[in-house]
Amino acid sequence: MKSIDRARQLVILSGKGGTGKTSLCAAFAHLSSQPAYALPTVFVDADVDAANLSLVLKPEPSPPHEFLGGVLAEINPDLCTACGACVPVCRYDAILPDARRESVYWIDPIACDGCAACSYACPTGAIRMVQQQEGLWYQSITPFGTLFHAELFPGRENSGKLVTLIKQYARLWADDSHAPVVIIDGPPGIGCPVISACAGADLALIVAESTLSGVHDLKRIVQTTTHFRIPTLVVINKADIYPEGVTQIQSVCRELGIALIGQIPFDRTVTDAMVAGEPVTVYRREAPSSRAFSAIWEIVFDRLITPGGTHDRS
Amino acid sequence: MKIAIASGKGGTGKTTLATGLALSLIDQGPVWYLDCDVEAPNGHLFLKPDFSRQVQAVIPIPQIQSERCTSCGRCVEVCQFHALAKVGKKILVFPQLCHGCGSCTWNCPEGAILEIPNPIGVLESGLTPEGIYYSRGLLTVSEPMPTPIIRQLKRLETPPADAIVILDAPPGASCSVVETLRGADYVLLVSEPTPFGLHDLKQMLGIVTDMGIPSGVIINRDGIGDDRLESFLDQNSLPVLLRIPFSKELAMGLAAGDSLIRVLPEYRQGLRNMYAQILEFINQGKTS
Numbered sequence: 257m258k259s260i261d262r263a264r265q266l267v268i269l270s271g272k273g274g275t276g277k278t279s280l281c282a283a284f285a286h287l288s289s290q291p292a293y294a295l296p297t298v299f300v301d302a303d304v305d306a307a308n309l310s311l312v313l314k315p316e317p318s319p320p321h322e323f324l325g326g327v328l329a330e331i332n333p334d335l336c337t338a339c340g341a342c343v344p345v346c347r348y349d350a351i352l353p354d355a356r357r358e359s360v361y362w363i364d365p366i367a368c369d370g371c372a373a374c375s376y377a378c379p380t381g382a383i384r385m386v387q388q389q390e391g392l393w394y395q396s397i398t399p400f401g402t403l404f405h406a407e408l409f410p411g412r413e414n415s416g417k418l419v420t421l422i423k424q425y426a427r428l429w430a431d432d433s434h435a436p437v438v439i440i441d442g443p444p445g446i447g448c449p450v451i452s453a454c455a456g457a458d459l460a461l462i463v464a465e466s467t468l469s470g471v472h473d474l475k476r477i478v479q480t481t482t483h484f485r486i487p488t489l490v491v492i493n494k495a496d497i498y499p500e501g502v503t504q505i506q507s508v509c510r511e512l513g514i515a516l517i518g519q520i521p522f523d524r525t526v527t528d529a530m531v532a533g534e535p536v537t538v539y540r541r542e543a544p545s546s547r548a549f550s551a552i553w554e555i556v557f558d559r560l561i562t563p564g565g566t567h568d569r570s
Numbered sequence: 571m572k573i574a575i576a577s578g579k580g581g582t583g584k585t586t587l588a589t590g591l592a593l594s595l596i597d598q599g600p601v602w603y604l605d606c607d608v609e610a611p612n613g614h615l616f617l618k619p620d621f622s623r624q625v626q627a628v629i630p631i632p633q634i635q636s637e638r639c640t641s642c643g644r645c646v647e648v649c650q651f652h653a654l655a656k657v658g659k660k661i662l663v664f665p666q667l668c669h670g671c672g673s674c675t676w677n678c679p680e681g682a683i684l685e686i687p688n689p690i691g692v693l694e695s696g697l698t699p700e701g702i703y704y705s706r707g708l709l710t711v712s713e714p715m716p717t718p719i720i721r722q723l724k725r726l727e728t729p730p731a732d733a734i735v736i737l738d739a740p741p742g743a744s745c746s747v748v749e750t751l752r753g754a755d756y757v758l759l760v761s762e763p764t765p766f767g768l769h770d771l772k773q774m775l776g777i778v779t780d781m782g783i784p785s786g787v788i789i790n791r792d793g794i795g796d797d798r799l800e801s802f803l804d805q806n807s808l809p810v811l812l813r814i815p816f817s818k819e820l821a822m823g824l825a826a827g828d829s830l831i832r833v834l835p836e837y838r839q840g841l842r843n844m845y846a847q848i849l850e851f852i853n854q855g856k857t858s
């Protein structure tokens with residue numbers, strides 16, 4: 257194979273949740289390891305607060321690494337004089353009377369944004385900012401390649417920061433191991449962790465769902481990838497549930513100048529494969545969804561890697 | 571009464587349930603529907619409101635008054651989010667990193683910082699044909715922070731005391747879900763009997779436990795997948811409030827923008843019973 261200067265990054269997105277990003281990613285992971293490609297691919301699960309890729313790629317257990325996210329304010333009751341100077345500066349309604357010790361304030365860690373305004377306002381130095389461990393991340397070996405994944409602790413902030421962190425490690429690992437491709441399973445939505453998942457991507461593949469909601473959210477995610485100037489392709493999942501939706505997606509793609517490169521039929525084998533903990537292409541190679549994923553993977557890989565393809569942006 | 575609907579995993583049926591519940595309760599009091607999935611809101615596709623009001627969602631960002639600024643760098647030092655930087659003698663502001671906390675403004679010794687509104691999205695509200703008050707937030711594309719919009723959406727208008735407020739949460743289990751759930755009396759967790767559904771439900775249970783909000787589970791697409799969700803719920807004595815079996819007819823109807831109770835009218839009573847059950851549970855808690 258022709259040598260490549262650095263790994264190409266493919267990010268899988270959807271806008272709407274539950275359209276089939278992870279099932280597609282798992283199929284791609286398997287397909288990239290097949291003899292025709294035999295790539296030392298690197299995978300990233302960038303949906304860190306609902307991380308599911310490891311449930312199908314079945315990595316060998318690996319040691320966790322700590323993720324230190326932001327800071328939160330804490331009041332030392334021994335130093336607090338209950339002067340109340342901290343209350344008006346908090347814009348997050350996080351400073352409340354302590355139910356247990358009257359006349360002393362308490363900071364609700366769920367509401368605190370970690371801005372430190374209160375700690376600067378406190379005249380007695382009773383408020384300190386405490387570094388939070390907000391999650392764990394892992395580098396694991398799967399039958400198909402190396403997986404970087406993480407668990408954001410429930411309800412925590414800084415999901416974007418955690419996505420950036422594991423992507424950086426994945427990128428370094430890909431460079432060191434001469435992996436030509438990094439496949440990133442993105443989060444739903446269009447906000448902070450999606451933007452982090454998109455950073456530096458060479459190609460975005462959007463899994464759209466053939467429903468009214470799917471069409472609505474497709475527009476928003478395409479606007480996002482277009483804003484960040486990422487070449488974008490679209491596939492339709494569960495295409496046969498609502499044929500009218502397919503027509504609408506086709507016209508959205510035409511309107512926005514985005515290529516629609518495949519359709520995946522509704523196929524219960526996808527759920528069966530998830531239950532079995534396998535990529536659907538491993539579980540039943542001849543299933544309708546498996547055939548569709550294989551055809552899509554060929555097009556995507558070609559776009560990602562071929563000279564004159566997406567990486568040639570000059 | 572404030573009920574939030576969350577799931578962890580995306581696409582499990584939060585909006586299906588939330589809109590179905592709203593439409594089932596229209597004769598029980600004023601119904602307010604807050605679409606808190608500000609990154610990808612879909613409730614309006616089923617409830618079809620007539621938006622009559624639109625306001626900008628803004629966060630206050632610093633504007634340095636150069637004639638007063640002495641370039642001391644105190645603002646850069648106090649900002650926890652790297653939204654300010656000192657380059658030479660100039661202070662630069664990065665609006666997309668700013669959380670709007672105001673710390674720089676208060677800490678500037680020269681009073682050289684003014685705050686100006688930076689729009690990051692819009693808030694819209696209006697009535698549906700059934701008289702449901704519907705409001706949503708819409709994060710502007712390329713803006714990173716949904717949480718301030720959710721916070722502002724919840725304060726946009728004050729529901730009457732007897733209102734049934736339904737909060738449709740975003741997917742995931744991070745800060746935007748927490749912001750949606752703050753102040754809720756009850757959380758409905760919509761899951762599906764698959765390994766992904768179960769994994770992400772556990773994340774959500776972590777949040778509701780931390781926040782001390784009572785919750786119950788709705789199993790959507792019952793009959794697909796496996797029984798690991800069921801045994802988990804059994805082992806942890808978590809109540810299942812409602813089951814919606816997988817049906818291609820329902821999937822097709824929802825795809826076209828029909829509500830759950832329009833496709834399957836028999837669920838109206840099921841949802842009303844579920845609401846009565848939640849109400850009884852909450853009232854018991856208040857008296858005991």
